[in-house]
Amino acid sequence: MANLHNNLFDIFYMDTLAAGDTWLHRLDPRAKVLTTLIFVATVVSCGKYEVSMLIPFILYPVFMVTLANLPILYIIKKMALLMPFAFFIGIFNPLMDKNIIARIDLTGIVVWIETIGLNNIMGLIDFNGLKGITGTIDVSGGWISFFSIMMRFCLTVGAALILICTTGFDSVCMALQRFGVPGPFIVQLMFLYRYMFVLIDEASRMLRARALRTFDTGNIKHNLFGQMIGQLLLRTLDRAQRIHLAMCCRGFDGHVRMVRKMNFGMTEILFVAGWSLVIVTFRMYNIPVKIGTLISEIP
Amino acid sequence: MSHHIVQAENLHYTYPDGTLGLNNINFRIDHGESVALVGSNGAGKSTLLLHLIGCLTPTEGNIRIGDYPLNKKNLKAVRRSVGMVFQDPDDQLFMPTVFDDVAFGPINLGLPDADVEKRVMTALETVGVSHLAKRSPHKLSGGEKRAVAIATVIATTPDILIMDEPSSNLDPGSRRRLISLLKTFTHTKIIATHDLDMALELCGRTIVLNKGELAADGETKALFHDDNLLEASGLEKPLTMQGCPFCSKEPIPVIAK
Known part of the structure; x- marks a missing residue:
């Protein structure tokens, strides 16, 4: 019980964080709520087997945590507390979905294979082989979708926690009310x-x-x-x-x-528009694959 | 100023399960009076208070607050002039911050934002907790919570102040501050309490309830001298009226029995 109690006290620590005074804290709550909603919706909309596409999205939480001076360990701890929920949602995927959709080649690692036919290699990074090791590891769709779920969980829950930590729960509620909830x-x-x-x-x-x-x-x-x-x-x-x-x-x-007092000014417009652009770009172009293709020069 | 009058006429109330709550209660409290409502547990104090703010409707009889009889049509007007401080401040402080909580009433009265802010700060200053404005209610101490609860009520500038056990769960220091604060209020006050010493200090008049019936209504000092009445109502003489057990030659009444 003491544990439960401590965790709750910990939750109210978010209020203390929300009382901070960086420009991110001062931003109109509606701007942050809107950006977070766009971020969450975009992350969730990624395909079932996407892993590489999700990687660049980490930029948004990193940006927010750094510029708002949030204690990263605290947020990770809070995420870990909720992790079991996502874990049990995803853990049955490897049992259900046993189709092999990716093959990791130990001499030159295949980073990602998009289609089930194993013939559409989208990215390859050549490590010149690991000395003395050859062969391949097949990865089933279940494991990939499991990792995809876990990544999505970390990104979305992280973004939500960051929203509360920079805005405060009551301001988030007020922003939602202004949006017509x-x-x-x-x-x-x-x-x-x-x-x-x-x-x-x-x-x-x-x-x-x-x-x-x-x-x-x-x-x-x-x-x-x-x-x-x-x-x-x-x-x-x-x-x-x-x-x-x-x-x-x-x-x-x-x-x-x-x-x-809410004021949706120029800073807010720039914040929402800028991040929306970045987020949508991440969703439309698989940046890691593009970079991989560029480096390995395999089309 | 007839509109600060609280009057109960032939008040009866039976709970839905058949328990008798109030039986034939009659009283009239005039403008500016400070009245203590005392009685043992379950005597009907809280039930009576809930009637005065229109949260319970009498099975028989009626209540007049000022010029209005208390009914559904007048409920809003009545609640505008009657402020109630609940026994548990956690029930009363439901907003995210102290400021929002105190502002809740004035905003619902339709005041413009600037006036709301002024009212909130005045109310908080009156009870001496303006430094807590941005804090969350759940992080306050018991004494601070009580002070804020009182501020939430006086921010709506009621004419009549109703309090349910305002001094319960307070440390002696906080209790003393509360009493000094209440002494400065000129509202019509109705205070339900077990703290007879506080009643003696604050209220010139006392109403004693016993098993849902009005056992006595009169001057506080006179009633508290009536040993038979106090004993029959499950009460005891306030400590300030008892002899000191250490320096008084007379044994204190409780030990004498």
Whole structure:
């Protein structure tokens, strides 16, 4: 439980980061939200077996982390925390999809083979062979799509984390509201963020109370677990009702309004347009393959 | 100034499960009065407060806030003049930052942005926490949370201030600051509390509830001298009215029993 608690405190560290004062922090939240959306949509739109095409996309997170002075280790740790989800989505691919679509030649490494027929070699880097090693390793489509999923996960989740760390959760919500996302969704998001901590606190108090009166250190028995979850739900409902009352007392009418000065100026236009151009270029031209072709001079 | 009056007439309330909440409550609180609402746990204090802000509707009888009877049509107008500070500040502070939270009410009143900002800062300065404006509510201490909760309410400039256990869970220092702060407010105040010492300091008048019924209504000092009333209502004389156990020659009443 202590671990869960620490992780949550860690999440709120993002608020501290968002209070930074670089020009990226000062940028209108809408510009950052828009760029992140374009980035995520483009990365996700890449083909199932794309790996090399995804590599240049790393430029955007690197740019943001460097110029916004974000602690890279913190962001990697947060990504690692979510990694299992992507891992279990992708790990079945190697079992399902056993078609060989790439062959790594140990004398001259084939970087990428696009089609299943093994005849369309798109890039080749000649390492002049590794001394004394010959032969080939066949790679199935499943493994390649697995790596593709993991890369996409790192890029998209990284971009989202960077967005929150440079903008702050509430400003992201306000930007989404300005983009026309319906009010109830915004309220949901904001309340999720605000009351996550209160809920975990409530749950950890219950678990502590249980731990102090169960003298064996075993896990919670399943029937007790059900009761505790039910209890937690009831407490949550109670609290939700009280919060709603508090909101009604101050004139809540279904919309949350905040005083936020937003200014979409020249810097914002340049930021969005510049990055959109770069991102779309990465998507349309497979840059690593182009470079590989250029170096190895194999068309 | 008739519009700061709170009046309950023949108030009855039964919970949906059949439990009796309030039974035949009658009182009238005039402009500028400071009234303590005391009683044991489950006596009906919170139920009564929820009625005064229109969150519960009486099964019988009615409430008048100022010139309006409290009903669905007048609810908005009534809530504009009544501010409620909830017992758990976490219920009241739901926005991402302290500033946004205090601004929530004024914005909903339709004030322009510049006025909202002014109101928020004035409210925060009044309770002495203007340095917390940019902080997140979940990172504040209990005393700070309470102060901000009060600021969120006074930012909407209510005429009537209703508080549910304002001094609960506060350390003695924070409690003292709260009392000094409340003393400076000229609003009509209704304070539900178990802290009888605070009631003695802040409220000239006290309403005692017992099992949903009005047990007594009168001058605070006089009621707190009535041992029978206090005992029947599950209360005890405030500490400041008891003899000192160390230097007083008279044994304190509790030990004497």
